[in-house]
Amino acid sequence: MPEPPHIGVLALQGAFDVHAKRLTELGAKAHLIRKPDELKELDGLVLPGGESSTFLWHLELAGFYDVLKAFVQSKPTFGTCAGTILLASEVLNPAQKSFAVLDITVERNAYGRQNDSVILQEETSLPGGPLETVYIRAPRIARTGAGVVTLATRDGSPTLVRQGHVLAATFHPELSEDRRVHEYFLEMVRASR
Numbered sequence: 001m002p003e004p005p006h007i008g009v010l011a012l013q014g015a016f017d018v019h020a021k022r023l024t025e026l027g028a029k030a031h032l033i034r035k036p037d038e039l040k041e042l043d044g045l046v047l048p049g050g051e052s053s054t055f056l057w058h059l060e061l062a063g064f065y066d067v068l069k070a071f072v073q074s075k076p077t078f079g080t081c082a083g084t085i086l087l088a089s090e091v092l093n094p095a096q097k098s099f100a101v102l103d104i105t106v107e108r109n110a111y112g113r114q115n116d117s118v119i120l121q122e123e124t125s126l127p128g129g130p131l132e133t134v135y136i137r138a139p140r141i142a143r144t145g146a147g148v149v150t151l152a153t154r155d156g157s158p159t160l161v162r163q164g165h166v167l168a169a170t171f172h173p174e175l176s177e178d179r180r181v182h183e184y185f186l187e188m189v190r191a192s193r
């Protein structure tokens with residue numbers, strides 16, 4: 001049996017425990033990451049949903065920002081919702097600092113109040129038919145650069161995208177029974193090892 005991939009879930013704030021549970025169910029070794037030196041042995045990392053501005057505040061406070069930036073620049077990383085905002089090259093509404101490892105423009109809280117939280121079935125290029133997507137105060141991807149592959153869409157806007165070692169969803173795949181997005185990420189991690 002090959003050694004299971006070691007996947008970190010940034011656990012400073014937000015929806016980290018459900019990601020860890022899902023990753024464990026899928027055969028990975030999940031680690032909750034709260035300090036910069038805990039990134040060392042990881043094969044991949046999940047940046048969960050939450051509040052991206054609060055994440056930034058915690059990261060700066062803990063002297064974590066630069067170490068995390070170096071990680072996401074080179075190792076498989078999966079951002080969901082607020083995590084996607086942290087990875088984007090441009091953030092709007094309002095403009096915000098980000099790691100800029102994924103060539104997209106995101107608009108925070110873009111789907112309006114009545115749609116703050118909604119569950120949809122979306123078209124996806126992942127095998128297995130429509131994807132169940134759970135949205136909570138979600139950002140919208142307003143632009144994708146040339147190197148970005150779109151894997152799912154909502155009303156024509158990309159909602160699941162990949163650029164090389166970076167995967168990002170504007171929804172919360174950990175809150176759906178559908179495991180395909182985490183499976184896809186673990187495949188990316190295995191391929192990179």
Ligand code: GLN
Nearest residue numbers: 049050051052081082137
């Ligand atoms: N609205 C949050 C933000 O702007 C993201 C919401 C989420 O992660 N569910 O950071």
